Amino acid sequence: LLVSVPIGTQIFDAQRGQLLRDLVRDGESCVVAAGGRGGRGNKSFASAVQQAPRRFEPGASGELRRVRLELKLIAEVGLVGLPNAGKSTFLAKVSQATPKIADYPFTTLSPQVGIAAVGENETLVVADLPGLIEGASEGAGLGHRFLKHVERCAILLHLVDVSEGALLAPLEALRVIEHELEGYSPELAARPRIVVATKCEDETSLARASELERASGRPVRPISTVLGAGVKELLSEALSLVRSAGIRAP
Template sequence: MKFVDEAYIDIAAGDGGNGCVSFRHEKYKEFGGPNGGDGGRGGHVFALADPNLNTLVDFRFSRRHEARRGEHGMGSDMFGAAGDDIVLKMPVGTIITDAETGEVLFELLKPGELITIAKGGDGGFGNMRFKSSINRAPRQKTPGWPGEKRHLKLELKVLADVGLLGLPNAGKSTLITAVSNARPRIADYPFTTLHPNLGVVRVGPEQSFVIADLPGLIEGASEGAGLGHQFLRHLQRTRLLLHIVDLAPFDGADPVAQAKAIAGELKKYDPALYDKPRWLVLNKLDMLSPEEREVRVKDFVKKFKHKGPVFQISALTHEGTQELIKAVYQHIKAQQVAEQPSEYVDPRFAGGDEA
């Protein structure tokens, strides 16, 4: 299925039903009094965070969503029935924004989270509501209130602990295949990955984290060049970025220049994203001899001047991948503990430090 991470929809909650003017008519009882019931409320529109969804593609083909209006009140003290609510299922990580003002209204961050995005109108009052000691035969009623109507922008930002970034063919898909349950398409040409792939990395019993493989970036991505720029937003919610570098590019390009170009694109797109913890992962060491490997690694580290951790791996042969994921897990665990209140521990990180 095509990955769609943005959509526009129109929603309308149901209008409330009108109140009723009615009087009781019984044999031998000429003045039975008012018995007009209230109208029913209009249906609400809800958004449900569904963990089984990973795209907004359904909303590309179905853009108008309306809840039913409430039924009108009737005589004999009968109130109108409430209109049926509708529930729109959306992927976890969806941001709901008012398309007119740009205001962020809601964020679906937890699986199963249910929020009201448009409230149905209240029903109108029937004439029995207006009965009093000085007005025994009221003929007043009120119409139902209109339901809320909104033009919304839906934007999906995947919820992952770790994001992979790098040039096309840097080995991101091979790495996520080696360490997780994700099975993206892998080929020996650029731009094989066309949409984000999520994988769960199992470090040990009840110890795991979520990793995201995004389409490769190229220079100029922050201005819209290439494909990866469409998905840079998905890195904004990650706790850690792994910058995958091809240490043995087949075209003979300079890995240092390529890595600096990607770092520059991050900074142009979002300085906060650039400031996130970012580790260097030097990949494709299996393509180099032991002597050449040592020389290239030292040369790269010296020229790139990276301040964070540097890992050497071969995603194809799995060399160094276990050490990498254990270090990543420990980093995420430390961040999670620091962010949560002291009495709270995420169940994923409750299994201890040992894998």
């Protein structure tokens, strides 16, 4: 029996929790339960003396194993941030993807993927991942269902809402996500990342973006998906960072 699965599928032994195989390349395959040895029918025992023997040899039973399949999204760029940080709007702006967009938390309940054009000949695979909340590394909100997908991304775009209607002050929002990434995996927290100030549609939000850069000590890229400001430049920077990381989506 051959079962087709998406690229990025992990196969676990359901009883022991052991990872059996991580399928990350197109066409990759593995055997999780071998079939039994075939038997022999009476024709195998026929002879000149006995043309229709009543003898046969039964086959051996195959392996029986219960497995669990988990899909970890494979993308070059992962969008992270609090709910309503503008991740889905950004993905819709830069690609043909049509994620659900609404003005309330947890609009995105499952990963959405789009292909963003960068210049004339380059593309980036961008994943809009469900919003994080405080305690996500311990399972709060969408918790590990979200964080496991981030592990596959070559780089992260950390989106921070700097508008006056943001859920948290920009610096606090930045710290919450950094803390959750660190709590889940120090390796993940060290992943190449660009901090992006979203919803920069007026002087107040631009000033808040500048203040975030000063207070955090990190470069902050202000963008407006509504006005299109800073989006092309951000994609070009993301492509350069992906190239530096040396990881491209299949």
